Amino acid sequence: MPFRQIVVWLLGLAAVALSGNVLWVLWSQGLADSEDLGLALFYCALAMMAWLFCLFGPRLAIGGRAVLKGLLLIVSLGLSLVLFELLMTPFHLVFNSAHQATLHAPQSAKRHVGDKYRFDLEVDPELGYVPRRGGQYAYDRHGAQRNAHQAQKPPGVRRVALVGDSIAAIGYLGGWLERLGPRGVEYWNLGVDGFGAWQELKYFERHGRALRPDLVLIEFCLNDFDGTPMILKDQDGQAVVANLYLGSEQFNPWLYRRSTIYRAYLSLKASLTDRDGLRADVKNALAAFQRHAANDHFTLKVVVYPLMSPYEQWPESYKKQRQDILVILRELGVEHFDATGLLAQALQGRPLAWARMAEGDYFHPSEAFAELLARRLLADGFLAAAN
Structure with missing residues (x-):
């Protein structure tokens, strides 16, 4: 059997198998999980297109009028791509180009402000989403989580603004610092679930600067390298937000919102370029925080959180991201505390579950580890600007 026929048979079998996968997804999940169904259709369509190309492409090139047949083949492929784009559009697939999340209420600050307030998010055209503020919500009108302090800073009081993603929003570190630290220091929590470094900066510019902090403490998680947020769907009060794995200069926002094929291309680009940019x-973003610190006369410091696992068990990608953030902080001259060593010391004689907020959670430290971290920061005088 000629080699081309073998390839045609294999691609045909792949197309049949992937068609069966589409039916399986429909039978097992229905339309509830559009991401899984969309991916199944995507791979099925790719296999079908490859099979048809191998089956009919060579035949079109045989015989007379080869140029005309070649043009017809190109036009057919173009129309297939257009149909493919139309078929995939409702599923808003991001592949491996971004971290995708459906807009929902985060489990961020319940332990910090109690259960009587609601934790809802709303679509924001610049940041992707922001927490709802005021009234019945956990974030007050000034943008920080509710606390007992007045927005107008009293004379003689030092104010610390905590900035970050869900690690900051959970409130463990800020709560322990407030309980263990000196009197006359206010802690304001500006952490928002799922935010990356750029979103944290913009949210601080909107709300944090007006609080006139004396110290801004960024709680940096290694997944804060997630990039610019893009809103792919906004219907019935819900949104799908994608934080890209590429720098802001590496993609076209208009195309990203509208084209599945372009997002598939960016997924390949992110994989081949190690998340360029x-x-x-x-x-x-950190340099912009520095400029605000100089203009507003506050001190900027950063706590770098490790993965909640022994260092030798980290994936290489996170080892690199830790190295990247430490190099960035040294280059900028930002005072920082790398908690990796503290975690290693703490795990000597303790089970791994002691350090984690929940089983299998590699990112969020437990309240016990947050207490240990708070005690270490205070003992080292790391928060001197708040004393």
């Missing part, structure tokens, strides 16, 4: 975006 994200390091520069994080550095630019």
